[in-house]
Each structure stands twice: as structure tokens, then as C-alpha cells.
Amino acid sequence: MTSPSQRRGRPGGSRGTDLLDVAREVLLARRYAGATMDAVAAQARISKQTLYRQYASKEILYAAVVRDWVDRGRDAMAPHLAELMATDDVRQGLLRLCRTLHHGVLSAPVLQMRTLITAEAERFPDVAADYVSRSWDHNQALLADALRHLAARGLLRVDEPEVAAEQLTWLTLAAPLNRLTLTGGAARYPAEELEAVAHEAVATFLARYGARPDR
Structure with a gap:
């Protein structure tokens, strides 16, 4: 079971481009091989299930991070x-x-x-x-x-x-x-x-x- 503080933290978790920012930080810090979906979810303050609903795999998430980076610049x-x-x-x-x-x-x-x-x-x-x-x-x-x-x-x-x-x-x-x-x-x-x-x-x-x- 989650603690009350964890439950309160979920609504404030990262979404959209903020989530991709978090994923990029994890990828840059750990490189692709060391980055995990668990680490991205934890740093974004969302559940793994929420993350996987948006990005079904680390491969898809990585591609989305790079695509978002290109779009912004x-x-x-x-x-x-x-x-x-x-x-x-x-x-x-x-x-x-x-x-x-x-x-x-x-x-x-x-x-x-x-x-x-x-x-x-x-x-x-x-x-x-x-x-x-x-x-x-x-x-x-x-x-x-x-x-x-x-x-x-x-x-x-x-x-x-x-x-x-x-x-x-x-x-x-x-x-x-x-x-x-x-x-x-x-x-x-x-x-x-x-x-x-x-x-x-x-x-x-x-x-x-x-x-x-x-x-």
C-alpha cells in the first residue's frame, strides 16, 4: 500500500513535455543502458502504470525524448x-x-x-x-x-x-x-x-x- 504522502504526491507528477524532460535527465545521467522505466517514473513522481500507458517501452520513450528535443530546437x-x-x-x-x-x-x-x-x-x-x-x-x-x-x-x-x-x-x-x-x-x-x-x-x-x- 502507498503512504498518504505518496498518494498526495501522485497528482503533482510530471506529464507531457515535463515528463519527457525528466526522462531526458535520466537518460543523460545513466545513458540508455542504465536508464530504467522505474527510475523515470520515480523521478517524475508517477506510477509505472501511468508511464507505461503513455510510453509502452523504454525504446518508445527514448525515441519520444529525442523527437521532443528536435521539435523544441x-x-x-x-x-x-x-x-x-x-x-x-x-x-x-x-x-x-x-x-x-x-x-x-x-x-x-x-x-x-x-x-x-x-x-x-x-x-x-x-x-x-x-x-x-x-x-x-x-x-x-x-x-x-x-x-x-x-x-x-x-x-x-x-x-x-x-x-x-x-x-x-x-x-x-x-x-x-x-x-x-x-x-x-x-x-x-x-x-x-x-x-x-x-x-x-x-x-x-x-x-x-x-x-x-x-x-
């Missing part, structure tokens, strides 16, 4: 890319975008989710593929559209926007993302070092794609 880049497309100073606009990429992709929550999804990609290839398609590929396509727009305004010389978007992204992220991934997030970049990476990324990108002044 899917349009995060849109306002930043709109700002880039509206700029008259392409160098400053690109620098702002690089800082945004650093702030987002190199943040602890994003790094942790990338690590989790990568670790489970062989077990759940469809979940990983959906993450790549609706998160990474989606944002790269939006960036390519922004670069195409800047080229149409005469601020860049871009013949293949998709290639240019990929190059800008990796000039900005490759070194810090590699270091943080391989050290489990322990080797953090100082702010001034990330700023230097952003400036070098933009300088290299504009050397290749910057508009030539009229002769």
Missing part, C-alpha cells in the same frame, strides 16, 4: 538567420551568427544529447537519422538560403549555397566541437578563444566568398 536558428539576411554589414552579421552557433551547439545540453544519440545510433538508426534530418540538415538548409539571399543582394559571391553553408559551419565549429566531444565537455573553451575562432572563421569564409569591390 527546430526553429531556434530562424530569427538569427533573418537578422543575417537583413544586415548591411556582412562581416558583422556573420560574426554574430558564429557566436550564436558557438552558444547553441557547444552548450552542455546540446553536447550531451549529441553524445547520447551518437552512442545509441547503431541501436536506434531511425532515431539518429531523424535527428540529423530534422535538426542538423534542416538548419544547414536554412543557412544556405540565407547565404543565397546575401549573394542576391551582392554582399557575397556564392555559387553553391549548400557547400558554402557547410564550410561556414565547420570553420566555426570543427575545432571546439572536436575538443569538447573528445573530452566529454571537460575542456571548455575560454570566451576569448571562441571569439578568435569566430573571427578567423569569418575571415577565411569572406576570403573565399566575399563580394569583390567594384573596380
Whole structure:
């Protein structure tokens, strides 16, 4: 039998996106193999029966956690890319975008989710593929559209926007993302070092794609 305090606690248990937040915390802390439905139910303050009614297995719950994570961040880049497309100073606009990429992709929550999804990609290839398609590929396509727009305004010389978007992204992220991934997030970049990476990324990108002044 449950105690009165336990019974009173049930109505306040997590539901909906709050439940997925709890499940994500458990998965990140214990990894997939160590996470259990019991642990999620206990941390969410709901019964196992309630949890299983919503998610019939740990596999289904894991897929829902990743899908929810993608849904929440899917349009995060849109306002930043709109700002880039509206700029008259392409160098400053690109620098702002690089800082945004650093702030987002190199943040602890994003790094942790990338690590989790990568670790489970062989077990759940469809979940990983959906993450790549609706998160990474989606944002790269939006960036390519922004670069195409800047080229149409005469601020860049871009013949293949998709290639240019990929190059800008990796000039900005490759070194810090590699270091943080391989050290489990322990080797953090100082702010001034990330700023230097952003400036070098933009300088290299504009050397290749910057508009030539009229002769």
C-alpha cells in the first residue's frame, strides 16, 4: 500500500513535455543502458502504470525524448538567420551568427544529447537519422538560403549555397566541437578563444566568398 504522502504526491507528477524532460535527465545521467522505466517514473513522481500507458517501452520513450528535443530546437536558428539576411554589414552579421552557433551547439545540453544519440545510433538508426534530418540538415538548409539571399543582394559571391553553408559551419565549429566531444565537455573553451575562432572563421569564409569591390 502507498503512504498518504505518496498518494498526495501522485497528482503533482510530471506529464507531457515535463515528463519527457525528466526522462531526458535520466537518460543523460545513466545513458540508455542504465536508464530504467522505474527510475523515470520515480523521478517524475508517477506510477509505472501511468508511464507505461503513455510510453509502452523504454525504446518508445527514448525515441519520444529525442523527437521532443528536435521539435523544441527546430526553429531556434530562424530569427538569427533573418537578422543575417537583413544586415548591411556582412562581416558583422556573420560574426554574430558564429557566436550564436558557438552558444547553441557547444552548450552542455546540446553536447550531451549529441553524445547520447551518437552512442545509441547503431541501436536506434531511425532515431539518429531523424535527428540529423530534422535538426542538423534542416538548419544547414536554412543557412544556405540565407547565404543565397546575401549573394542576391551582392554582399557575397556564392555559387553553391549548400557547400558554402557547410564550410561556414565547420570553420566555426570543427575545432571546439572536436575538443569538447573528445573530452566529454571537460575542456571548455575560454570566451576569448571562441571569439578568435569566430573571427578567423569569418575571415577565411569572406576570403573565399566575399563580394569583390567594384573596380
